[in-house]
Amino acid sequence: MWRALIPLIVFALIGALLWSGIGNDPTLVPSPLVGKPAPEFSAPVLNEPQRSISKQDLLGQPYLLNVFASWCPACRVEHPVLNDYAQRGELTIYGLNYKDLPEDANRWLAQFGNPYAGILVDPEGRIGLDFGVYGAPETFVIDAQGTIVYKHIGPLTPADIETKIKPLLQGDRSS
Amino acid sequence: MMPELGQVALILGLLLAVVLAVVPLLGAQLNQPALMAVARPASYGMFVFVAISYAMLTHAFMVQDFSVAYVAQNSNLELPWYYRFSAVWGGHEGSLLLWVLILCVWTLALAALSRSLPDRFMARALSVMGMIAIGFISFTFFTSNPFERHVPPLADGNDLNPLLQDFGLIVHPPMLYMGYVGFAVAFAFAVAALLDGRVDQQWVRWSRPWTNVAWGFLTLGIALGSWWAYYELGWGGWWFWDPVENASFLPWLVGAALIHSQAVTEKRGTFKAWTLLLAIAAFSLSLLGTFLVRSGVLTSVHAFASDPERGTFILVFLAIIAGGALTLYAIRAPRLEPSPPTRLFSRESLLLANNILLAVACAMVLIGTLYPLVADAFDLGKVSVGPPYFGLMFTVLMAPLVVLIPFGPMTRWSGDDVGTVFASLRTALLLAVIGGAVWWIVRSGLTLKAALGITAALWVAFGTFAFLRRRWQLRQPGRPYFTAEMVGMSLAHLGVAVFVIGVMFAETLNVERDVRMAPGDSAEVAGYTIKFTELRHHEGPNFVADEGVFEVWYNGKLSSEQHPQKRQYLRGQVMTEAAIDAGFFADFYIAMGEPLDNGQAWAVRLYYKPYIRWVWLGALMMMLGGFIAACERRLREPVKRSAEAPAPVTEPALPALPERA
Numbered sequence: 081m082w083r084a085l086i087p088l089i090v091f092a093l094i095g096a097l098l099w100s101g102i103g104n105d106p107t108l109v110p111s112p113l114v115g116k117p118a119p120e121f122s123a124p125v126l127n128e129p130q131r132s133i134s135k136q137d138l139l140g141q142p143y144l145l146n147v148f149a150s151w152c153p154a155c156r157v158e159h160p161v162l163n164d165y166a167q168r169g170e171l172t173i174y175g176l177n178y179k180d181l182p183e184d185a186n187r188w189l190a191q192f193g194n195p196y197a198g199i200l201v202d203p204e205g206r207i208g209l210d211f212g213v214y215g216a217p218e219t220f221v222i223d224a225q226g227t228i229v230y231k232h233i234g235p236l237t238p239a240d241i242e243t244k245i246k247p248l249l250q251g252d253r254s255s
Numbered sequence: 256m257m258p259e260l261g262q263v264a265l266i267l268g269l270l271l272a273v274v275l276a277v278v279p280l281l282g283a284q285l286n287q288p289a290l291m292a293v294a295r296p297a298s299y300g301m302f303v304f305v306a307i308s309y310a311m312l313t314h315a316f317m318v319q320d321f322s323v324a325y326v327a328q329n330s331n332l333e334l335p336w337y338y339r340f341s342a343v344w345g346g347h348e349g350s351l352l353l354w355v356l357i358l359c360v361w362t363l364a365l366a367a368l369s370r371s372l373p374d375r376f377m378a379r380a381l382s383v384m385g386m387i388a389i390g391f392i393s394f395t396f397f398t399s400n401p402f403e404r405h406v407p408p409l410a411d412g413n414d415l416n417p418l419l420q421d422f423g424l425i426v427h428p429p430m431l432y433m434g435y436v437g438f439a440v441a442f443a444f445a446v447a448a449l450l451d452g453r454v455d456q457q458w459v460r461w462s463r464p465w466t467n468v469a470w471g472f473l474t475l476g477i478a479l480g481s482w483w484a485y486y487e488l489g490w491g492g493w494w495f496w497d498p499v500e501n502a503s504f505l506p507w508l509v510g511a512a513l514i515h516s517q518a519v520t521e522k523r524g525t526f527k528a529w530t531l532l533l534a535i536a537a538f539s540l541s542l543l544g545t546f547l548v549r550s551g552v553l554t555s556v557h558a559f560a561s562d563p564e565r566g567t568f569i570l571v572f573l574a575i576i577a578g579g580a581l582t583l584y585a586i587r588a589p590r591l592e593p594s595p596p597t598r599l600f601s602r603e604s605l606l607l608a609n610n611i612l613l614a615v616a617c618a619m620v621l622i623g624t625l626y627p628l629v630a631d632a633f634d635l636g637k638v639s640v641g642p643p644y645f646g647l648m649f650t651v652l653m654a655p656l657v658v659l660i661p662f663g664p665m666t667r668w669s670g671d672d673v674g675t676v677f678a679s680l681r682t683a684l685l686l687a688v689i690g691g692a693v694w695w696i697v698r699s700g701l702t703l704k705a706a707l708g709i710t711a712a713l714w715v716a717f718g719t720f721a722f723l724r725r726r727w728q729l730r731q732p733g734r735p736y737f738t739a740e741m742v743g744m745s746l747a748h749l750g751v752a753v754f755v756i757g758v759m760f761a762e763t764l765n766v767e768r769d770v771r772m773a774p775g776d777s778a779e780v781a782g783y784t785i786k787f788t789e790l791r792h793h794e795g796p797n798f799v800a801d802e803g804v805f806e807v808w809y810n811g812k813l814s815s816e817q818h819p820q821k822r823q824y825l826r827g828q829v830m831t832e833a834a835i836d837a838g839f840f841a842d843f844y845i846a847m848g849e850p851l852d853n854g855q856a857w858a859v860r861l862y863y864k865p866y867i868r869w870v871w872l873g874a875l876m877m878m879l880g881g882f883i884a885a886c887e888r889r890l891r892e893p894v895k896r897s898a899e900a901p902a903p904v905t906e907p908a909l910p911a912l913p914e915r916a
Binding site for chain 2: 083084085087088091092094095097098099100101102153160163187190191192193
């Protein structure tokens, strides 16, 4: 009798798990960092090892910090979107090349295009750790004062940018 | 007017589904033949009305009725007619309607072809099909109505997702749904048997072709999806362990286990409870797949728009269908008579090993797929286990399965001598080892793991040939040498061998190069010379494209001319259309990356993919094997109303020869 109940119990557990997942937007991860100043960072720039970009250098204008890597298939999905917005000059995007090799990153960028105003190199994922990065792609929206106003997990779509990111930036610019 | 007609037809279909679900079941419980007789007409009627409804939606696409919101979202004036036809299932709502239609086709086939089975049993089975239809029709109607009007009507529609404007994607969903829904038949049989309280070998025998056909369609659907991803996504990969891919792979694995366990139950009368459980699991996993794809609980490249309401609906439905069936199982299964013991080395034990390995592999894929949810539920953060987890675990589980394949057909039911079986496979093993070694030496670059994989594949192939040869040697006059069942099994097993060889080569010897090329440049990759001769402008019906003209040279000969494109669809999406110089032993894959230097040159992806066709060829052989085995005449013979006693094998076994599996 007991053995015959096992499948039902397993199913109930899976069902409960699925139930807990409903309604949670899988791309929406509450980040404790939203609303707080972005962590300090300073990292060498891709292909220009002698130059580095720090948080202070980027203050004064809102920007997106896009975590990407050549090993990340979903990054390829969002990349044309970033290219579009960068080309039209609507967004300033900095890249964080996360746990990647420079030669891989360069090849990847040659292939898919480079929307970034500058690319920070983070081979060991230290900056990623400070930002609480779970994986690539992730995108942080940082305002002119250096505060993280939004975090997006997973590939960005034009709809995400129009409805979630742009309103934040417009508010920021006018203030 | 026409869309409303479609809506009304769908409602009538729903009402008939309710009739089908309630009346015959009541008749079976009360033993009222008149009520049971409702099952067939109700099945036919349900099919007719759902078909009308589906035809109305297709009509709306054909005449470009943009007052229907779903049409406006998924079509526009420039879309050619064949894509408008397939756009019916290009979005969530329409693809659900296709799901419902296919369910009705299976119900219709079941009702029409099952006259030789006991009425009471069929009344119950068709009732279960009706219950499933209630769930899906009301899901379509209440949460995802494709006939909803858009007021005021639009002058022009949006566009079908360009990714879906492709032959592979026209046929992929219908085939996949044929497979998913096909498992509903085995499920309905299992539930009917549980209600009946006994597992007759007759229904198992009768349900085997249905399972084989459903599994064959599912194999084809998955292979088409993989092939499509390969040439359309432009990444050159063929399997990504994406949640949506996994969702179709779960029922496939359980279905493969079910095919084997049904064979045991039919021939030997053992594994009854296990067969029932697998039949329930195969269809429940199909439903789970639908849930994962349409509820938005997991992120995926090809998930439909997430909607909690829809997710809740499917989950409740899943709980009723699968939970109900499993509850019934928990009550009734202990009363099934226990299986007679068998010797350790027997066909039964080997097939049990097959079942366990497939079931564990399925559990492994399920855990990996749901891991982000587990992590989320226990606040471990959003994490997903990547391809490395699946790749490693799957290899570990599938390697023993592949190695065991040749033993199955060669070993006799209920006990055989290990030494004898080994002796009959000695030549096959020897040939496989020699073949693997030769291949390893000839093709430099093969890793040891790949060489071992190829040896295992050759072992399966030679082992299968050894079985066929043995069968031929022991033929008896007046009896067929090879039954359809045997041919199907052998073909499917050879398909496994071809598939494994394809994977081993494609994974270890592929070369991927990204180069900057301007017209006039040439590049050399893996012995091929690629010449970029011209860059030109191309205009399609609803896109414009930069098209490169590439010559592919191999061994000093022009192999082909390829035209990869970078398409810009009128609605803004950019798509890479790869061009492939396809060959039996290798593909050469060219895709346009990004323009460089203001369009003077391009980043071009050049991929050399050896034996990649074998991956799909193997899958096609498995599919064909499933279909051929389903043609077995013995399985369609009118069943005798025998008692449920574990009947002996109906035919006398050939001397010193295993019965067929």
